[in-house]
Amino acid sequence: MGEKGESSKSAMLKHAEEEELNTKRLKTVEGEESNMVEETENIKLKTSDEIIFEVEPSIVKEMVTIQTFIEDNNNETSIPIPLPNVTSNTLRRILEFKARGFDEEFVKTLGMDEVFELILAANYLNMKTLLDILTKIIADFIKNKSVEFVRKFFNIVNDFTPEEEAKIREENAWAFEGFECDD
Amino acid sequence: MGCCCDEDDGDIFRHLMNSNFPSSSSTSATTTTTSSCTVISPMNSYFSALSSTDILRLIFDNLPIPDLARASCVCRLWNSVASQRDMVTRAFVAPWKLNDVVGNPLSGSFWRDNSLAKFAVSHHITRGDTVASLAVKYSVQVMDIKRLNNMMSDHGIYSRERLLIPISNPDILINRTCFIELDVYAKREVAVLYPNDLPDRRTAYVSNRISSEESNKKVLESLKRSMHVDNETAQYYWSVANGDPRAAFAQFSADLKWDWQAGHS
Numbered sequence: 268m269g270e271k272g273e274s275s276k277s278a279m280l281k282h283a284e285e286e287e288l289n290t291k292r293l294k295t296v297e298g299e300e301s302n303m304v305e306e307t308e309n310i311k312l313k314t315s316d317e318i319i320f321e322v323e324p325s326i327v328k329e330m331v332t333i334q335t336f337i338e339d340n341n342n343e344t345s346i347p348i349p350l351p352n353v354t355s356n357t358l359r360r361i362l363e364f365k366a367r368g369f370d371e372e373f374v375k376t377l378g379m380d381e382v383f384e385l386i387l388a389a390n391y392l393n394m395k396t397l398l399d400i401l402t403k404i405i406a407d408f409i410k411n412k413s414v415e416f417v418r419k420f421f422n423i424v425n426d427f428t429p430e431e432e433a434k435i436r437e438e439n440a441w442a443f444e445g446f447e448c449d450d
Numbered sequence: 451m452g453c454c455c456d457e458d459d460g461d462i463f464r465h466l467m468n469s470n471f472p473s474s475s476s477t478s479a480t481t482t483t484t485s486s487c488t489v490i491s492p493m494n495s496y497f498s499a500l501s502s503t504d505i506l507r508l509i510f511d512n513l514p515i516p517d518l519a520r521a522s523c524v525c526r527l528w529n530s531v532a533s534q535r536d537m538v539t540r541a542f543v544a545p546w547k548l549n550d551v552v553g554n555p556l557s558g559s560f561w562r563d564n565s566l567a568k569f570a571v572s573h574h575i576t577r578g579d580t581v582a583s584l585a586v587k588y589s590v591q592v593m594d595i596k597r598l599n600n601m602m603s604d605h606g607i608y609s610r611e612r613l614l615i616p617i618s619n620p621d622i623l624i625n626r627t628c629f630i631e632l633d634v635y636a637k638r639e640v641a642v643l644y645p646n647d648l649p650d651r652r653t654a655y656v657s658n659r660i661s662s663e664e665s666n667k668k669v670l671e672s673l674k675r676s677m678h679v680d681n682e683t684a685q686y687y688w689s690v691a692n693g694d695p696r697a698a699f700a701q702f703s704a705d706l707k708w709d710w711q712a713g714h715s
Binding site: 383384386387390398399402403405406407409410411412413414417418421423424425426427431432435436438439441442443446 | 562
């Protein structure tokens with residue numbers, strides 16, 4: 268969101284080279300073939316902060332938005348594909364997550380801000396598996412929690428009028444009877 | 451980083467303010483925010499993700515019914531998403547892997563409980579059926595059948611067109627479609643399973659369709675008069691004839707003839 272914008276952008280530009288190196292290291296982690304870079308024609312993705320990632324086609328296939336784009340353009344993969352809605356940090360996280368086989372525990376180590384950025388990116392890229400896992404994790408945060416906890420946790424403002432809220436609470440009173448939240 | 455200036459998000463809020471809560475909130479607009487507006491704050495870090503109804507739906511898809519109900523109390527947007535019929539249906543059928551629930555319950559309280567007791571199989575009564583035979587057929591207890599259908603005795607079975615049979619094995623619900631009915635005997639709304647998922651539309655035992663019950667009453671009365679029999683007998687013949695008055699009368703005459711020929715009259 269807005270508050271992360273400018274300062275992180277410059278920080279990322281500063282560490283651009285290091286990030287490229289990390290990306291290559293990641294590819295080595297998940298595909299033992301370190302010289303696949305040249306042979307299988309990795310697909311270039313350019314994040315919103317102008318960093319170019321080279322990603323294996325098998326991973327890009329999971330990004331249905333990108334995959335569709337490629338197919339609609341006669342499989343033209345020499346030009347980097349722009350991802351205006353995805354930062355390099357986020358894309359790196361996605362690749363890292365994938366490399367770890369979508370380990371849920373890994374997600375739980377991330378901050379909420381980052382989890383939601385992942386969700387937005389996964390939604391934009393149309394990565395179903397990733398989105399299902401992430402939304403399930405969020406749902407787990409909501410289960411058995413009180414309404415107040417959920418609002419605080421997700422920074423949601425209660426925009427009901429007092430009358431509306433009373434009415435809704437009454438309609439759903441049954442869901443609060445004997446409800447012991449584990450906030 | 452997400453786009454906080456999406457036009458879509460603006461539309462969502464305009465739609466919410468107009469449709470769900472038409473009354474203006476002019477004087478009571480005070481909430482816990484510093485600004486006086488009553489929408490999800492753009493300063494909220496999670497604004498974009500949580501204001502996307504698509505993403506909210508995906509999140510809510512994982513919630514069981516009580517959590518879904520509580521989610522609808524969080525804010526207007528969550529309320530609009532969590533109370534959608536397909537979200538509620540999904541939460542209702544999820545534990546049983548049902549295909550669908552069809553029909554509109556008379557009261558929203560129907561959706562609160564999706565325990566196995568909410569479901570029943572519709573068994574159309576045919577000759578030779580007894581409560582005991584049905585209990586064996588469906589692997590349930592006689593008491594449970596009687597309780598569900600409010601039967602005082604075992605013999606009232608022939609005054610009914612069908613019995614609701616409680617469900618012993620939840621596996622039979624998998625991939626099926628059930629129909630919401632207010633059964634007049636059970637006196638509550640039940641999610642009913644029909645053979646081949648085809649509900650029997652010509653029924654007198656379902657009171658959602660009040661007007662058809664009244665016309666059925668008229669038919670029964672005329673049967674009673676023409677056959678010179680009591681209520682129970684008329685209802686019995688009507689049920690074994692599947693609601694067809696002419697067939698009921700024909701069956702009755704045939705029975706009479708059989709009685710006479712066998713020297714019983």
